[in-house]
Amino acid sequence: MPVDPAKAELGRLLFYDKILSGNRNISCGSCHHPRHGTSDGLSLGLGEGGQGLGRSRISDNGTNRVQKRVPRNAPALWNLGATSINVLMHDGRISVDPIYGNGFNTPAEEWLPQGLTSVLAAQALFPMTSSVEMAGNVGENAVIGATRDRIDLAWPIIAKRVRGVAGYGDRFIASFDHISAPEEVQITDIAEALAQFMVQDFTSYDSPFDAHLAGDTDALTDQQKAGGDLFFGSAGCSGCHAGPLFSDQQFYALGLPAFGPGRGRRFDPYARDVGRMGESDNLSDAYRFRTPMLRNVELTAPYGHNGAFPTLDRMIRHHLNPVESRAGWSPSDLQLPDVPWLAATDFIVQQDRFEMARQARARDIYLRQDLTDQDIAALVAFLTGLTGANARAEVSYVPTSVPSGLAVDMATP
Known part of the structure; x- marks a missing residue:
């Protein structure tokens, strides 16, 4: 554009x-x-x-x-x-x-x-x-x-x-x-x-990975190169995270933990998120979400359509064993602002065992189960190699004032 x-x-x-x-x-x-x-x-x-x-x-x-x-x-x-x-x-x-x-x-x-x-x-x-x-x-x-x-x-x-x-x-x-x-x-x-x-x-296309593709053999560390070999090879990540944007723009069910108000269809009776089905009304799309693009993903924690996981390491491990990951997940993993009057309903969906069973069954991710901690660390390192130089430097500036005269939200240094 x-x-x-x-x-x-x-x-x-x-x-x-x-x-x-x-x-x-x-x-x-x-x-x-x-x-x-x-x-x-x-x-x-x-x-x-x-x-x-x-x-x-x-x-x-x-x-x-x-x-x-x-x-x-x-x-x-x-x-x-x-x-x-x-x-x-x-x-x-x-x-x-x-x-x-x-x-x-x-x-x-x-x-x-x-x-x-x-x-x-x-x-x-x-x-x-x-x-x-x-x-x-x-x-x-x-x-x-x-x-x-x-x-x-x-x-x-x-x-x-x-x-x-x-x-x-x-x-x-x-x-x-x-x-x-x-x-x-x-x-x-x-x-x-x-x-x-x-x-x-x-x-953003100015990452170390882009420099590597352009011929700079020193742009990525050895660990990042090893992670890239896994990403594009046996780990299978690039099957969905494909192309220059690292997304096939398709929809998949990852079996993430459920919480929050959700975004259901018009007549859903309680807080749940049915994903792509809310748009398509096709039952086969239930609990599926668009493959996220991975450039600058290092900067965009927490991860998942509902921000269920605080780190890339945790998000990768969930892909490897969604059942174990879901069972071991805790609300303490969340970055969720404290709003006391909403607390009673933040996790109400988890009280519905039928809904929890439906969501647990909806799963499209079946990657290698034998990746080591070293492999996962290499994958995380590779993903940090997708961070653009300008994004990392935060060169995009926020105006101190706007024509309306309304206050501008400014980040503290």
């Missing part, structure tokens, strides 16, 4: 501006921060009603408090502009597809606005309409109220907010050829700017 620097820099401001949220209290960058590998460092994050960044994020109190944890781990944003990507989200609910006239298959179906130029731009619209992420709770603001009437009714409200800020109107006119006045700014333009920023700042 080609980048227009003017649009990307406009997108930077929007990415960190809380004006895009219903209550003007959370930005995209609150949960996808470069100081946390473009994620948030949490197993399950706190969206609407939270304050602070990363592992320091807590819930507000009183009427503004968090009502529900974000159901899934905040995915990292690296390389999402790659032309080979045609599906996004853990369950693939955002995809390129001509089934609808707008060119994308999304939860908005035909209500998704026309004119979006990439699946990344399409995806950027949906956190704004999620009550637990950015929209807020029913009765709190016009955005969530409009979303509950029909999802596409919320986006014009947000676009009107943005174009009403003088600093944004001028920037859109300067950045987009088809915009000659602030009142012409639409939600699709906002989505395009956000996508341009993410591609500009979060494209």
Whole structure:
């Protein structure tokens, strides 16, 4: 995806501006921060009603408090502009597809606005309409109220907010050829700017592994090379983690421990996460999740669609023996912000033995069972060789202020 620097820099401001949220209290960058590998460092994050960044994020109190944890781990944003990507989200609910006239298959179906130029731009619209992420709770603001009437009714409200800020109107006119006045700014333009920023700042192909491929024989350590031999060879990792992005973009059941509010289908009776089946309604897709891309994976702990494992070592060991790993897992493995009023339901799904049995049976991973501790350490070392130099140096910068005048979430040194 080609980048227009003017649009990307406009997108930077929007990415960190809380004006895009219903209550003007959370930005995209609150949960996808470069100081946390473009994620948030949490197993399950706190969206609407939270304050602070990363592992320091807590819930507000009183009427503004968090009502529900974000159901899934905040995915990292690296390389999402790659032309080979045609599906996004853990369950693939955002995809390129001509089934609808707008060119994308999304939860908005035909209500998704026309004119979006990439699946990344399409995806950027949906956190704004999620009550637990950015929209807020029913009765709190016009955005969530409009979303509950029909999802596409919320986006014009947000676009009107943005174009009403003088600093944004001028920037859109300067950045987009088809915009000659602030009142012409639409939600699709906002989505395009956000996508341009993410591609500009979060494209990463400057790792030691890339240098190794280019002929630098000293770019990887001997241990990393040994891990690479296992990864692409007998350990079988590259069967799913394939290609330049280290993902086949397909969906698999890993049998991860279950907890949290989950993301089920509309009429699921309790907290569970059915994975890809929630999008496809195909029973064979139950508990399957999209293969994560592995570039910069070192920076994006914890791991799994729900952040169940704190380290790469633990995630690899789970692949080798999911039954043993699941049995030995403990809630103490989690990075889960303390929210006392949610604690009673955080693990309620584990009380359903039938659901636990269904999830345990759904498993697509059968790797070598005889990898040694030395082999696993080599695999972890290889994965650290996929960390880009710019990502490691955290060169993507956060603006200290935004045109709306709202506070910007800044990480402490």
